[in-house]
Amino acid sequence: MSTDLSKITCIEDLRVVAQRRVPRMFYDYADSGSYTQGTYRANEDDFQKIKLRQRVAVNMEGRSTRTTMIGQQVAMPVAIAPTGLTGMQHADGEILGARAAQAFGIPFTLSTMSICSIEDIADHTARHPFWFQLYVMRDRRFMERLIERARAANCSALVLTLDLQILGQRHKDIKNGLSTPPKPTLRNLANLATKPHWCLGMLGTKRRTFGNIVGHVDGVADMSSLSSWTASQFDPSLNWGDVERIKKLWGGKLILKGIMDAEDARLAADSGADALIVSNHGGRQLDGAPSSIEALPGIAEAAGKDIEVWMDGGIRSGQDVLKARALGAQGTMIGRSFLYGLGAYGQDGVTRALQIIQKELETTMAFCGHTQIDTVDRSILLPGTYPGAVR
Numbered sequence: 396m397s398t399d400l401s402k403i404t405c406i407e408d409l410r411v412v413a414q415r416r417v418p419r420m421f422y423d424y425a426d427s428g429s430y431t432q433g434t435y436r437a438n439e440d441d442f443q444k445i446k447l448r449q450r451v452a453v454n455m456e457g458r459s460t461r462t463t464m465i466g467q468q469v470a471m472p473v474a475i476a477p478t479g480l481t482g483m484q485h486a487d488g489e490i491l492g493a494r495a496a497q498a499f500g501i502p503f504t505l506s507t508m509s510i511c512s513i514e515d516i517a518d519h520t521a522r523h524p525f526w527f528q529l530y531v532m533r534d535r536r537f538m539e540r541l542i543e544r545a546r547a548a549n550c551s552a553l554v555l556t557l558d559l560q561i562l563g564q565r566h567k568d569i570k571n572g573l574s575t576p577p578k579p580t581l582r583n584l585a586n587l588a589t590k591p592h593w594c595l596g597m598l599g600t601k602r603r604t605f606g607n608i609v610g611h612v613d614g615v616a617d618m619s620s621l622s623s624w625t626a627s628q629f630d631p632s633l634n635w636g637d638v639e640r641i642k643k644l645w646g647g648k649l650i651l652k653g654i655m656d657a658e659d660a661r662l663a664a665d666s667g668a669d670a671l672i673v674s675n676h677g678g679r680q681l682d683g684a685p686s687s688i689e690a691l692p693g694i695a696e697a698a699g700k701d702i703e704v705w706m707d708g709g710i711r712s713g714q715d716v717l718k719a720r721a722l723g724a725q726g727t728m729i730g731r732s733f734l735y736g737l738g739a740y741g742q743d744g745v746t747r748a749l750q751i752i753q754k755e756l757e758t759t760m761a762f763c764g765h766t767q768i769d770t771v772d773r774s775i776l777l778p779g780t781y782p783g784a785v786r
Contacts, residue, residue: 410739423568424572430563475733476504494519514544531633686780
């Protein structure tokens, strides 16, 4: 029986419940940034500086948020972003998220560092196409096998993350002693004792480690060997030659995630990729970088018409989606907004998060004088309040 979530009216409501239900180390993993967390905070705060033009006496009938992302029909210009350790926010979290996205009509992206494996998602979504996110790792053969597994699972796009060649320092993860599953320390056990809903869910699943890695890498059979392997695998030598090689190896739709500079946007367009994502990794890598929404207009202009431009980072409402669309994003991706819903209420929570965002998007679009998302441009924004505007 589905939970009645009609009184959950915004993403912040879901965040509050998730913070109460999810163990501290996993909640903090999702809801924190690197170093001072300045970029993490700016991602959300900079949306609030952008003001909308309200129009009146406009026919608001026949509203639709439907559009396309890399040729795929979507119920709204939103996809679920790849997020590591999703299955630690809620038991079988990636499966639940994929099911919710499939039912709603938007894409779901599975992270390399997921708890549920590629095969798990394929098996539990009737092989409905989903996207797979790939990190470039030193073990090239393992990476190639991941691509092969994604192809076998009917994944319809590959999302290549470019901004994790080295790991940004995330103070909360260090202080919390982040591990999967949690180490049985006194502090962790005391915290878990206050999270009975989460614990019951984890007792009922066998998925408690990195499903795409354990059992698929020689010498990695448990958490101790996994930790040492993972720490050495992210490849700092990643370059545009690797992008070209992966594109050829994959042979399908390719999306490049982590673009924050106009020059890199031009290189992404020249690479032949189908889309790029303006993303600072949720403020979890280079603290001091601009927010994604601030960087978006310049990158959209530099990228031109040869590649779709999307963005993620800080989206907590349908209004944020609309503002991103107005500033040049064909699509958007949500990470934390999805994780809050998952941690709070599982699949029902993810569905509620998507419902909230779509309702806000549709209503705000109408107040701005539009009934079709594909007609929205920066004319809906108040001049002087958005990045790239003449002041």
